[in-house]
Amino acid sequence: MSLSSDNSAPHHLHSILARVRESSSVNYASGWAQALDAEWGSLEFAKRHSEVVNLLLDTVVQLNALPERARERSLRYVPSWWIAVVQPQANWTDNGRDSSSIITPDMLDHLEAAADIIAGSLVGSTAAPRSTDLQGISDQCQEWIDLLQSMDDVEISGSVRDELLSQIEHLIWLIDNVHIFGAARVSTEASRVIGSLAQASATMGNSNPDTASRWGKAWIAFIAVCVAFNVGAPIVQESIQSGTAVVKEIASVVDDVRGAE
Missing domain, CATH: 1.10.274 (Enzyme I; Chain A, domain 2)
Known part of the structure; x- marks a missing residue:
């Protein structure tokens, strides 16, 4: 039986943000629409993006369950991940902001590292279930x-x-x-x-x-x-x-x- 899991919330948050970044879209809106497979501005898009926010919230909750050193090391990057998900100061339809600028590679790496720590520490819990059969x-x-x-x-x-x-x-x-x-x-x-x-x-x-x-x-x-x-x-x-x-x-x-x- 595996001692880790790639089913965790931060793993999928990482995957989504990577798809937005790598979509080669002219703006954030198009990148998000492509990554979430939903039309920008639609009810389905709003619902799916809200679930991305839930992934971030779950990540924060799960980081708080880690030992102190791992917890503090990872929590310092949460504001950067939040900005990537929400982009509160950016116009998502601005063609001067292509999707590749939504998050830096190092912030993605830190997110994936946090995901691996959660998967290894909390495997077999709701945070990192072992099975994929739903x-x-x-x-x-x-x-x-x-x-x-x-x-x-x-x-x-x-x-x-x-x-x-x-x-x-x-x-x-x-x-x-x-x-x-x-x-x-x-x-x-x-x-x-x-x-x-x-x-x-x-x-x-x-x-x-x-x-x-x-x-x-x-x-x-x-x-x-x-x-x-x-x-x-x-x-x-x-x-x-x-x-x-x-x-x-x-x-x-x-x-x-x-x-x-």
Whole structure:
């Protein structure tokens, strides 16, 4: 099993910025549009560029998890990476600013070096998942969509249901665009969805027994498949169905919260 991972957020941030720089475009806007495969000024472009900002934010969070020397050495370059992503003082459509000037080669090298440190230090976590097989997470997303759409406002608040559906659909979108944003963004967003589902569990109303049972099994399966994805380990159907001791403990806490209301 590999001791590192190139699935990290800074690896994909590096890849995107390198594509912008190497696009030979006459301005930043064209370079970004080519790198993100989206029309400049479109909703899809705005959504994709926002995910690039998320990659930078994830990078900063992950750098803060490193040992002090590696952390301090890498954090000093964050402002330069932020300027490259946002270019707050530049006109993106100015043809006098070709895409090659968006970031210097040495700043790209520092970003890649930080990515390698994160990959080596945090491998097997959401920051640097080992696996690249997203089919299990995708299947679980579809199961959750089917389950949530089958629940009425008595079982779960309509606003909570709609927010969950939106988060899960965004997770599916990230899976569809994993070639751009990488597996770490999928893993991080999946963890966010798990947290939202846990909160929703504590607010559920009078669910029928079948729905409640299906909810519990689906939640355990989602956690199990995400853990398996992060550590790169195969997982058998029995373990998805029964869950680990840790997952059972989490489910017990949620039950206690619901019972206290």
